[in-house]
Amino acid sequence: SQQGEEDPQALSIQEGENATMNCSYKTSINNLQWYRQNSGRGLVHLILIRSNEREKHSGRLRVTLDTSKKSSSLLITASRAADTASYFCATGQYGNKLVFGAGTILRVKS
Amino acid sequence: SQTIHQWPATLVQPVGSPLSLECTVEGTSNPNLYWYRQAAGRGLQLLFYSVGIGQISSEVPQNLSASRPQDRQFILSSKKLLLSDSGFYLCAWSVNGGGETQYFGPGTRLLVL
Numbered sequence: 001s002q003q004g005e006e007d008p009q010a011l012s013i014q015e016g017e018n019a020t021m022n023c024s025y026k027t028s029i030n031n032l033q034w035y036r037q038n039s040g041r042g043l044v045h046l047i048l049i050r051s052n053e054r055e056k057h058s059g060r061l062r063v064t065l066d067t068s069k070k071s072s073s074l075l076i077t078a079s080r081a082a083d084t085a086s087y088f089c090a091t092g093q094y095g096n097k098l099v100f101g102a103g104t105i106l107r108v109k110s
Numbered sequence: 111s112q113t114i115h116q117w118p119a120t121l122v123q124p125v126g127s128p129l130s131l132e133c134t135v136e137g138t139s140n141p142n143l144y145w146y147r148q149a150a151g152r153g154l155q156l157l158f159y160s161v162g163i164g165q166i167s168s169e170v171p172q173n174l175s176a177s178r179p180q181d182r183q184f185i186l187s188s189k190k191l192l193l194s195d196s197g198f199y200l201c202a203w204s205v206n207g208g209g210e211t212q213y214f215g216p217g218t219r220l221l222v223l
Contacts, residue, residue, distance in 0.1 A: 088153060
């Protein structure tokens with residue numbers, strides 16, 4: 001079964017706008033990660049936030065984590081057409097697993 | 111730097127035929143290795159993972175098997191493919207276990223007819 005549930009399932013925005021995607025999960029985690037997947041390609045790791053962290057930045061990416069609500073958000077600022085992709089959250093479980101959500105499809109229109 | 115290779119990139123196979131997908135990692139030693147399957151428009155389902163040569167953990171009972179004959183080689187196999195085996199197969203590696211960052215290969219698209 002999938003741990004992370006992304007919301008929305010699909011998002012369409014104009015270039016230059018911000019994109020926000022949310023992820024909820026059910027059990028205790030070691031960390032939460034976000035990955036990007038361009039169509040027909042492998043996944044690319046974007047950012048990892050540990051369970052004792054609340055916010056993390058990487059370039060135009062901002063990730064927040066609220067362990068009390070078991071939720072995370074990914075904000076992409078000043079989006080570009082090249083940001084068009086599927087975005088997955090993955091929860092790092094104690095042990096050897098990453099459990100992925102179903103993903104959010106982001107389309108950035110130029 | 112580390113790289114991960116998968117081949118073939120695309121495969122069309124008849125039902126009942128065997129399968130062998132290969133994944134190799136370069137530039138690191140003793141990686142944790144993973145096989146995932148992704149159905150169209152869906153997330154990733156972990157199939158197998160390995161923490162060392164000959165050590166395979168299976169996550170779901172199915173028609174597939176995995177082997178790790180060398181430190182940086184991970185093979186996904188089937189003796190007889192089913193229609194339901196169609197999908198996008200991704201190999202990944204990580205330095206450590208514990209759900210840490212994973213690095214993915216380009217994937218193999220398998221179509222079983």
